[in-house]
Amino acid sequence: MAEMAAEGKQPEILFWVGCAGSFDERAQKITRDICKILNYVGISFAVLGTEESCTGDPAKRAGNEFLFQMQAMTNIQVLDGYHIKKIVTGCPHCFNTIKNEYPGLGGNYEVIHHSQLIQQLIDEGKLKAEGGESFKGKRITYHDPCYLGRGNNVYEAPRKALEILDTELVEMKRCKSNGLCCGAGGGQMFKEPEKGTKDINIERMSDVLESKAQIVAAACPFCMTMLSDGVKHENKEQEIQVLDIAEITVRANGL
Amino acid sequence: MIAQILFIIILAAAVYLFSKNAGKIRRNILLGKDTDRSDNPALRWKTMAKIALGQTKMVKRPVAAVMHFFIYVGFIIINLEVMEIMIDGIFGSHRIFSKPLGSLYGLLIGGFEILAVLVLTACVVFLARRNIVRLKRFSGTEMTEWPRSDANYILIIEILLMTAFLTMNAADHKLQLLNFGHYIKAGSFPVSHFVGNLLPGNADSLEIIERGCWWFHIIGILAFLNYLPYSKHFHILLAFPNTYYSNLNPKGEFTNMATVTNEVKAMMDPSFVPETSAEPMRFGAKDVTDLTWKNLMEAYTCTECGRCTSVCPANQMGKLLSPRKIMMDTRDRITEVGNNIDKHGKDHQDGKALLDNYITREELWACTTCNACTEACPVNINPLEIITEMRRYIVMEESQAPASLNNMFGNVENNGAPWKYSNADRFNWKERS
Numbered sequence: 100m101a102e103m104a105a106e107g108k109q110p111e112i113l114f115w116v117g118c119a120g121s122f123d124e125r126a127q128k129i130t131r132d133i134c135k136i137l138n139y140v141g142i143s144f145a146v147l148g149t150e151e152s153c154t155g156d157p158a159k160r161a162g163n164e165f166l167f168q169m170q171a172m173t174n175i176q177v178l179d180g181y182h183i184k185k186i187v188t189g190c191p192h193c194f195n196t197i198k199n200e201y202p203g204l205g206g207n208y209e210v211i212h213h214s215q216l217i218q219q220l221i222d223e224g225k226l227k228a229e230g231g232e233s234f235k236g237k238r239i240t241y242h243d244p245c246y247l248g249r250g251n252n253v254y255e256a257p258r259k260a261l262e263i264l265d266t267e268l269v270e271m272k273r274c275k276s277n278g279l280c281c282g283a284g285g286g287q288m289f290k291e292p293e294k295g296t297k298d299i300n301i302e303r304m305s306d307v308l309e310s311k312a313q314i315v316a317a318a319c320p321f322c323m324t325m326l327s328d329g330v331k332h333e334n335k336e337q338e339i340q341v342l343d344i345a346e347i348t349v350r351a352n353g354l
Numbered sequence: 355m356i357a358q359i360l361f362i363i364i365l366a367a368a369v370y371l372f373s374k375n376a377g378k379i380r381r382n383i384l385l386g387k388d389t390d391r392s393d394n395p396a397l398r399w400k401t402m403a404k405i406a407l408g409q410t411k412m413v414k415r416p417v418a419a420v421m422h423f424f425i426y427v428g429f430i431i432i433n434l435e436v437m438e439i440m441i442d443g444i445f446g447s448h449r450i451f452s453k454p455l456g457s458l459y460g461l462l463i464g465g466f467e468i469l470a471v472l473v474l475t476a477c478v479v480f481l482a483r484r485n486i487v488r489l490k491r492f493s494g495t496e497m498t499e500w501p502r503s504d505a506n507y508i509l510i511i512e513i514l515l516m517t518a519f520l521t522m523n524a525a526d527h528k529l530q531l532l533n534f535g536h537y538i539k540a541g542s543f544p545v546s547h548f549v550g551n552l553l554p555g556n557a558d559s560l561e562i563i564e565r566g567c568w569w570f571h572i573i574g575i576l577a578f579l580n581y582l583p584y585s586k587h588f589h590i591l592l593a594f595p596n597t598y599y600s601n602l603n604p605k606g607e608f609t610n611m612a613t614v615t616n617e618v619k620a621m622m623d624p625s626f627v628p629e630t631s632a633e634p635m636r637f638g639a640k641d642v643t644d645l646t647w648k649n650l651m652e653a654y655t656c657t658e659c660g661r662c663t664s665v666c667p668a669n670q671m672g673k674l675l676s677p678r679k680i681m682m683d684t685r686d687r688i689t690e691v692g693n694n695i696d697k698h699g700k701d702h703q704d705g706k707a708l709l710d711n712y713i714t715r716e717e718l719w720a721c722t723t724c725n726a727c728t729e730a731c732p733v734n735i736n737p738l739e740i741i742t743e744m745r746r747y748i749v750m751e752e753s754q755a756p757a758s759l760n761n762m763f764g765n766v767e768n769n770g771a772p773w774k775y776s777n778a779d780r781f782n783w784k785e786r787s
Contacts (some may be wrong), residue, residue, distance in 0.1 A: 295673040
């Protein structure tokens with residue numbers, strides 16, 4: 100972003116990568132795939148790079164409002180400094196925080212999740228499922244991230260990205276507003292679970308297995324980690340792949 | 355005449371006692387902190403119409419939805435009949451609506467009877483679900499003796515009231531056929547004329563039965579009214595204001611604490627002067643009075659149906675957290691605080707608090723903030739907000755977050771990411787393409 104600003108250019112959209120998208124090896128791949136999609140359709144975009152910082156989401160959910168607001172206000176200063184108007188992000192937590200909680204602190208942007216961007220591009224005819232890997236005959240199911248689904252009522256956009264594939268889309272028993280959490284939210288990703296009989300992501304695997312899906316589509320880097328761990332736990336790595344909506348789109352278009 | 359005076363005294367006492375106890379609940383709710391829910395009245399009315407009046411969130415569980423609908427419609431519509439009973443009781447009249455309503459009256463009474471049967475059926479099914487089938491949703495650590503009995507009492511009272519109503523009609527119908535006394539031919543009795551076969555034939559016994567059931571029914575209703583403030587059944591009243599004052603923002607959005615905003619602004623810009631508030635403040639909630647009046651209203655609205663707990667991922671995994679318990683604990687504690695005020699005056703401290711005395715930290719830290727509980731609640735109760743407020747207290751006032759979360763806070767503060775990665779490496783994802 101700094102480079103673009105130095106050249107006096109303004110991107111159409113800012114891609115908010117998020118901490119997972121920046122540091123988590125699996126999520127980094129999704130980050131690169133989102134960039135591929137943006138490049139493919141010719142949207143000019145920028146990333147903040149080292150100027151980006153945690154939105155404060157995990158701190159806020161865990162009760163540390165101070166830390167959250169410090170992060171938020173710092174980020175808002177950076178974003179406003181670059182006159183950012185529109186943001187796309189690959190993380191439902193960043194999406195929810197910037198979209199819903201930053202306005203109250205003075206940060207007003209149009210924020211979309213990458214699944215919504217993909218839906219828009221499909222609707223505009225700029226993205227199809229052509230020229231890449233065929234998903235024909237594969238059973239795909241979609242896991243709703245809490246902060247995209249229940250949190251912000253985005254249920255259809257990610258499904259749209261899957262509907263254009265020539266494939267069999269199946270729903271899990273608990274889906275959409277009834278979707279079961281992957282277990283990572285609310286700060287759980289960063290702490291040991293409380294005592295219980297089972298881990299939540301393992302419970303979610305029973306829904307995945309029941310759906311007989313070969314591909315579980317995710318739209319959140321934290322769900323990605325939890326679901327992948329669940330598949331590993333069940334020793335189903337050969338049979339079941341966990342892929343982000345962006346990865347599926349990139350593969351289907353051979354990008 | 356004596357009967358009329360007696361009726362008026364009982365009615366007045368019942369209304370007085372109910373207003374007093376309902377007033378106490380109102381007072382208790384207003385012990386909560388202020389929060390503004392006066393915006394967007396049009397959408398609020400719509401939400402209330404849809405969710406409380408239209409019961410749209412009940413349909414996710416169809417059996418319960420249909421049965422509950424019978425009782426709900428029965429309750430509301432049979433109240434028209436109760437109005438007539440009240441007027442008859444005060445003025446000593448009998449079936450006063452029958453003349454002005456003409457043939458419509460027969461239709462109404464007939465309709466009430468059919469509804470009464472539906473209510474009876476639903477109550478029996480509900481009793482069976484709780485006591486014979488023993489649905490998992492109705493058990494759990496918080497479902498101790500009293501909440502279980504409370505549910506059964508409500509259903510049994512409703513069964514008794516409906517039975518009395520039908521028996522009263524049956525006796526009345528038979529007396530009408532005998533042209534006895536003031537029992538004018540009025541109403542239609544599609545259900546109770548079957549019950550009539552079980553009743554004696556002579557007019558005197560019939561009159562005793564009719565009067566007996568009439569008094570039992572109306573005193574039962576007034577007693578039930580006074581039971582409400584002590585019971586989860588209070589939801590029949592609070593469901594309406596509670597949905598009116600619903601959170602209209604996206605569920606993922608948590609409140610931004612204005613007090614914190616002031617401090618952060620002052621920290622980032624030394625020239626910033628916040629509007630000072632004289633009141634010493636506490637971050638987050640340790641006790642019920644740190645919560646908002648809306649949180650407390652929700653606690654009194656909760657009817658302990660357990661939909662929240664049954665969809666809670668933490669609860670399903672055998673963890674201590676149960677969103678229903680959060681609401682019940684909040685209600686029990688604010689009731690206790692209210693009782694203390696009544697007994698010992700406004701400033702009494704009992705040395706107890708919602709945190710630790712009612713809700714343990716282990717429960718609070720098990721929440722994934724997934725919003726399944728708020729989505730499931732048929733009357734838009736939000737246990738998550740209480741959990742968050744209590745976490746805020748633990749973190750910001752006590753600095754007692756679990757060690758692993760403190761590490762995460764440290765990382766966010768120092769590296770701008772929840773993990774221990776250097777911020778300089780944030781753009782490294784680009785290299786590996």
